[in-house]
Amino acid sequence: MSKSGFVLTCKLEDGTEVAAEFADINDRDGCDISLGMYRANLGPITSEVWEKMVGKFNGTFLHE
Numbered sequence: 444m445s446k447s448g449f450v451l452t453c454k455l456e457d458g459t460e461v462a463a464e465f466a467d468i469n470d471r472d473g474c475d476i477s478l479g480m481y482r483a484n485l486g487p488i489t490s491e492v493w494e495k496m497v498g499k500f501n502g503t504f505l506h507e
Contacts, residue, residue, distance in 0.1 A: 450505065451475055451497075456487035463502035474500040 448464040449471040455461060465471035474496050481496070482488055497504060 448503075451502070453478060453488060453493060455493060456489055459490070461490075461493055462505040463497040464505055465500060465502045467501075470500040470502065474502060 448466055449468050450462055450464050451471050451474055452460060452462045463474070465474065477496055477500070478488055478493075481492060494504075
């Protein structure tokens with residue numbers, strides 16, 4: 444984890460593991476909850492869904 448941020452990781456439907464960093468814990472938690480609700484109600488998390496949710500909650504994509 445970065446000194447100044449909160450990290451969220453997720454496994455996409457194709458098995459890819461992704462991560463994003465958020466400046467605020469509430470944004471990280473909001474993104475995590477929204478992804479869980481999406482998965483439960485609409486289906487698997489794709490890269491497009493991941494990118495949309497991270498952007499919605501002001502996250503920054505982390506690259507391996």
